[in-house]
Amino acid sequence: MRRVSKITAACAVTAALALTATACGSSSDEDTSSDSGQMKIGMAYDVGGRGDNSFNDSAARGLDKAKAEFDAQTKELTAKNGETPADREQRLQSLAEGGYNPVIAVGFAYKDAVDKIAPKYPKVNFGLVDSVADAKNVDSIVFTEEQGSYLAGVAAALKSKDGKVGFIGGVDLPLIKKFAAGFQQGVKDTKPSATVQIQYLSTGSDLSGFGSPDKGKAAAKGMLDKGIDVIFAAAGGSGAGSIEAVAGQKGAWSIGVDSDQALDPALSKYKDTILTSVVKNVDTGVFDLVKSVKDGKPLTGTQTYSLAKGGVSLTTTGDHLKDIQAQLDAAKKKIVDGDITVKTTT
Numbered sequence: 198m199r200r201v202s203k204i205t206a207a208c209a210v211t212a213a214l215a216l217t218a219t220a221c222g223s224s225s226d227e228d229t230s231s232d233s234g235q236m237k238i239g240m241a242y243d244v245g246g247r248g249d250n251s252f253n254d255s256a257a258r259g260l261d262k263a264k265a266e267f268d269a270q271t272k273e274l275t276a277k278n279g280e281t282p283a284d285r286e287q288r289l290q291s292l293a294e295g296g297y298n299p300v301i302a303v304g305f306a307y308k309d310a311v312d313k314i315a316p317k318y319p320k321v322n323f324g325l326v327d328s329v330a331d332a333k334n335v336d337s338i339v340f341t342e343e344q345g346s347y348l349a350g351v352a353a354a355l356k357s358k359d360g361k362v363g364f365i366g367g368v369d370l371p372l373i374k375k376f377a378a379g380f381q382q383g384v385k386d387t388k389p390s391a392t393v394q395i396q397y398l399s400t401g402s403d404l405s406g407f408g409s410p411d412k413g414k415a416a417a418k419g420m421l422d423k424g425i426d427v428i429f430a431a432a433g434g435s436g437a438g439s440i441e442a443v444a445g446q447k448g449a450w451s452i453g454v455d456s457d458q459a460l461d462p463a464l465s466k467y468k469d470t471i472l473t474s475v476v477k478n479v480d481t482g483v484f485d486l487v488k489s490v491k492d493g494k495p496l497t498g499t500q501t502y503s504l505a506k507g508g509v510s511l512t513t514t515g516d517h518l519k520d521i522q523a524q525l526d527a528a529k530k531k532i533v534d535g536d537i538t539v540k541t542t543t
Contacts (some may be wrong), residue, residue, distance in 0.1 A: 244433075374455070
């Protein structure tokens with residue numbers, strides 16, 4: 198969800214695969230060592246890539262940990278707005294052809310590409326974050342986003358002065374609706390009289406809502422003008438705009454997503470108004486897969502990182518939750534114990 202970086206234009210299909218890896222997406226941190234015994238990890242980011250202060254950066258932390266621990270080579274490529282399904286397929290294929298194993302696709306938008314490319318390379322282990330693949334040599338890394346968002350809703354309801362809170366989703370898609378559903382339920386269960394305004398920045402195949410801070414800022418300003426004083430943005434890089442807007446409104450709180458956004462260098466100046474962040478530990482899923490490949494026992498199938506397993510959580514940076522921590526702990530226990538079933542649709 199984190200997030201825009203400038204990327205090169207898509208290459209012609211006839212280009213050599215080695216060149217394709219660079220031309221069809223931004224590339225960084227590449228080691229061209231010929232040591233065949235060294236592990237090689239390929240990472241295909243969603244739009245925005247490393248530096249989005251959110252979703253992709255969480256995946257990048259897992260890659261960095263694996264690179265350091267296993268002395269691995271890495272290659273990172275990034276999707277761009279408006280690209281075709283063939284571009285995503287080519288990106289994964291170039292990494293597989295380049296000897297990278299595992300090859301990790303970050304984001305649900307890679308599902309079709311993984312389903313098409315992974316079977317062609319049965320000896321390569323693939324990872325897919327935020328969706329479930331059909332191929333047998335894929336580790337599908339998914340999270341219970343709705344559970345972390347429920348807790349954010351509890352916090353929002355307790356911190357809002359007038360019970361007016363807002364949710365900004367990057368794209369109107371099932372994955373983002375899980376965040377919205379959990380958040381809304383948490384708010385309503387805590388304060389039935391509260392209102393939740395839900396707004397999406399783009400729809401369908403238009404993924405620009407994940408990488409347009411200006412859209413996030415405009416949406417947040419519109420909500421603030423209506424008296425909304427707590428805004429949760431699950432919108433990748435667009436969320437930075439929302440956080441900035443909220444920081445300019447006295448008495449308002451923002452809620453970050455995917456990474457602890459109060460600690461991000463680009464957003465830390467707004468830390469006093471970032472109530473918390475709904476962290477989705479993509480880094481854990483990425484590292485778990487890499488380690489399994491390194492150990493010769495590759496993870497396959499679906500790995501679900503839930504609230505109970507620490508897959509999702511709320512950050513406590515700034516101690517803004519200190520006065521309501523008891524209520525949050527109680528809500529968490531009810532979810533873990535099964536007393537509360539969190540919805541995945543609004």
